[in-house]
Amino acid sequence: MEAALTLDLSVDAVSAARTLIGWTLLVDGVGGPIVETEAYPVGDAASHAFRGRTDRNAPMFGPPGSFYVYRSYGIHWCVNIVCGAVGDGQAVLVRALEPAAGIEAMIERRGTDDPRRLCRGPGCVGQALGAGPLLNGAPAELTAPAGERSVAATTRIGIAQASDRPWRFLETGSPFVSGPRSAAKAAL
DNA sequence: AGTATGATTGCCT
DNA sequence: GGCAATCATACTG
Numbered sequence: 668m669e670a671a672l673t674l675d676l677s678v679d680a681v682s683a684a685r686t687l688i689g690w691t692l693l694v695d696g697v698g699g700p701i702v703e704t705e706a707y708p709v710g711d712a713a714s715h716a717f718r719g720r721t722d723r724n725a726p727m728f729g730p731p732g733s734f735y736v737y738r739s740y741g742i743h744w745c746v747n748i749v750c751g752a753v754g755d756g757q758a759v760l761v762r763a764l765e766p767a768a769g770i771e772a773m774i775e776r777r778g779t780d781d782p783r784r785l786c787r788g789p790g791c792v793g794q795a796l797g798a799g800p801l802l803n804g805a806p807a808e809l810t811a812p813a814g815e816r817s818v819a820a821t822t823r824i825g826i827a828q829a830s831d832r833p834w835r836f837l838e839t840g841s842p843f844v845s846g847p848r849s850a851a852k853a854a855l
Numbered sequence: 856a857g858t859a860t861g862a863t864t865g866c867c868t
Numbered sequence: 869g870g871c872a873a874t875c876a877t878a879c880t881g
Binding site: 705707713714715737739740741742743745747758760762788789790791823824825826827 | 860861862863864
C-alpha cells in the first residue's frame with residue numbers, strides 16, 4: 668500500500684529530483700503532487716552551495732528530506748528539498764505542484780483561482796504553500812504517488828551557469844508545469 | 856561599508 | 869517579447 672515505495676533522499680540531487688516527481692508535498696496541510704523539479708548537485712556552478720557553506724545556504728548542508736527556503740529577487744520564497752548526505756550541500760528546487768490539498772488557502776495567498784497558476788513556478792509554489800524562512804531545516808512532508816508517472820528531463824530555467832545541464836524534471840503532459848514542456852530527452 | 860546580483864514574476868508595449 | 873520591481877546575500881575595497 669502506501670509504504671511500498673520508500674523515498675530515499677540520501678542520493679545525489681539529480682536522482683532525487685527525478686524521483687520526487689509525483690510525490691505529494693504538504694506544508695501545513697497545503698500542497699499536492701510535485702510535477703516539476705530542478706537538481707542542484709555537488710559541484711554545480713549554479714548551486715547556491717557551489718562556493719561553500721554560508722549563512723544563507725546552511726540548510727542545504729542539513730539532513731536529506733529537510734527544507735531549504737531562500738528569498739529570490741527580494742520578492743519570492745523558493746522551496747527546496749535537501750538531499751544527499753549531511754554536509755553535501757545538495758538540494759532539489761520545487762518548481763511546480765499540482766494543486767490538490769488546501770486549494771482554498773492557495774487561492775487566498777496567490778490571489779487567483781486559476782488552478783494552473785496556483786503552483787506554477789518556484790515563487791508561486793512558495794507563495795501558495797505559505798513558505799517562509801521558518802521552514803528552513805524542517806522535515807518535508809512527502810507521500811508516495813499513487814502510480815507511476817511519466818517523467819521527462821530538460822535543461823534548467825533562469826540560471827546563467829551550467830544552463831545546459833538536463834537537470835530539470837517534469838511530469839510529461841501535466842498542465843501545471845512552468846516553462847517549456849518539451850526538450851531533448853536526456854539520458855535518464 | 857558599499858555595491859552588484861539573482862534557482863522570478865507580472866505587467867508593459 | 870521585453871523590462872521593472874525589490875531586498876537579502878555575498879563579494880569587493
